[in-house]
Amino acid sequence: MRIATFNINNVVKRLPNLLAWLEAERPDVVCLQETKAPDALFPAQALEAAGYGAVWKGERTYNGVAILARGATPVPTRRALPGDPADAQSRYIEAAVNGVLVGCLYLPNGNPQPGPKFGYKLAWFDRLIAHAGELLATGVPVVLAGDYNVVATDLDIYRVKPLTTDALQQPQSKAAYRRLLDQGWTDAVRALHAGEQVFTFWDYFRDAWGRNAGMRLDHLLLSPVLAPRLRAAGVDAWVRGDAGASDHAPAWAELDWP
DNA sequence: ATGTCATCCGATGGATGA
Numbered sequence: 001m002r003i004a005t006f007n008i009n010n011v012v013k014r015l016p017n018l019l020a021w022l023e024a025e026r027p028d029v030v031c032l033q034e035t036k037a038p039d040a041l042f043p044a045q046a047l048e049a050a051g052y053g054a055v056w057k058g059e060r061t062y063n064g065v066a067i068l069a070r071g072a073t074p075v076p077t078r079r080a081l082p083g084d085p086a087d088a089q090s091r092y093i094e095a096a097v098n099g100v101l102v103g104c105l106y107l108p109n110g111n112p113q114p115g116p117k118f119g120y121k122l123a124w125f126d127r128l129i130a131h132a133g134e135l136l137a138t139g140v141p142v143v144l145a146g147d148y149n150v151v152a153t154d155l156d157i158y159r160v161k162p163l164t165t166d167a168l169q170q171p172q173s174k175a176a177y178r179r180l181l182d183q184g185w186t187d188a189v190r191a192l193h194a195g196e197q198v199f200t201f202w203d204y205f206r207d208a209w210g211r212n213a214g215m216r217l218d219h220l221l222l223s224p225v226l227a228p229r230l231r232a233a234g235v236d237a238w239v240r241g242d243a244g245a246s247d248h249a250p251a252w253a254e255l256d257w258p
Numbered sequence: 259a260t261g262t263c264a265t266c267c268g269a270t271g272g273a274t275g276a
Contacts, residue, residue, distance in 0.1 A: 205262055206261055
């Protein structure tokens, strides 16, 4: 099973890009973020025609997540991250696909920092860690995939800028990601590319793609049952170079499953 | 501080988020 995560940055606007990538790479499972479409406008029919069943949770203009499965329909288990009923932002969806529980997440960006948005980011991270711990306790195979909006280490950014105010690089953000990993999750791309600079995001600003001034923000975390089954992992960086591309490229993990 | 891309509201651009 090959599972991918892709911040599509508007699934309606970039449907041609999404379909081109699906046809070229044929991932089995896809987690999408920033679909930026209300549920009624999610392009389910076009994806079905491309061979993918889907579950989605969107909203107008912002956020929005979805899980696709090739030749199957994911069985939804959640459409929100537990822990705050007042949180109306569409940032988490979870579904079972071929015996794997897939959590698809879009962690808050958190800028500007400091401020209420950064507070929301850290609170959301705490809720994710709590939920992830409960998933681990069940012992079922889980992949938590998405845009974590964190530069985890200095290796995950093209150039370290000391004393930056960027919410993605704050010590609290990095510490939260570290706490999540320390529960027992395996960062699939990092596990197979230790010490290598691998990026999943290149800003639209300042020709970041042309200069390879990227960051690694999109991750697939594997629960302990799945970690020994990891066979390959990488990033389909070519997607970022296409016309009308998202500012992210898909990251993926190939699992010996089932 | 800058820069790009896109959307929204509601106006023919400015504010916003990323």
